[in-house]
Amino acid sequence: MSEVRLAAESRTEFGKGAARRTRRSGKIPAVLYGHGSDPKHLALPALEFARVVREHGTNAVLSLELNGGSELALTKTVTTHPIKNYIEHVDLLLVQRGEKVTIDVPVVLVGDAAPATLVTQELSTIQVEADALNLPEHVEVQIAGVEAGTQIHASDVVLPAGTSLVTDGDALVAAVNAAPTAAQLDGAEAEAEPADDES
Structure with a gap:
């Protein structure tokens, strides 16, 4: 499976209010963790991420373009609103080339x-x-x-x-x-x- 490129932004605000504001701006709150590094709080473009999940499934490898660099990540958990069916939050796992998961x-x-x-x-x-x-x-x-x-x-x-x-x-x-x-x-x-x- 090929990597799917996705632009990501760092989030500096946390909590429910901040998450709501992130979603209102057309983005999904996400957390990237793994390999002993500190979790990174991100915002992913909602429409593009939903399309990736629809076309490639949740096992798609994401190439996140972040702060001028790129990180490889695997979707670990997608939390969907139980009634309105939009994606509320995503947990991402940092992976490296050649790593077994x-x-x-x-x-x-x-x-x-x-x-x-x-x-x-x-x-x-x-x-x-x-x-x-x-x-x-x-x-x-x-x-x-x-x-x-x-x-x-x-x-x-x-x-x-x-x-x-x-x-x-x-x-x-x-x-x-x-x-x-x-x-x-x-x-x-x-x-x-x-x-x-x-x-």
Whole structure:
């Protein structure tokens, strides 16, 4: 994944009032930390950052242009307003070229399992370790034609070169089971109905 350039400004005011003023000016309050350095309080352009998250996901590597220099950062936490759905705050993690980082990547199931099966996805993300500048956007699990009774564990997921699994290899990612028949569904409904009172 390539770096995404983003202009950032230093923030000198803190607290809720200052954060509100930052957001009113079209920017998002953010904190950059890591590598034992003091946290840096920043303001990111709201529209550009929202576009980066939409197009590249939260694992995008940001090249922050700040005070005449640049810093590489990974999005750690994005806090969104629960009702109005705008980004309230962002935590960024300082990274260096060649550094390995641990991230959560989405698991995408590809294809259709065998007929008369039901697929249950138990994990929507798995944790992996990869080079900070070569992070996978997602991992794919092929389930085309997979028969009932198949279980796919984290250790079965094919990872890109240079990426290693952090999630427990025994963790269940997806299960393919036999779909219930119409008769079974009817039987379950009949059991759920209260018996008539014969007294």
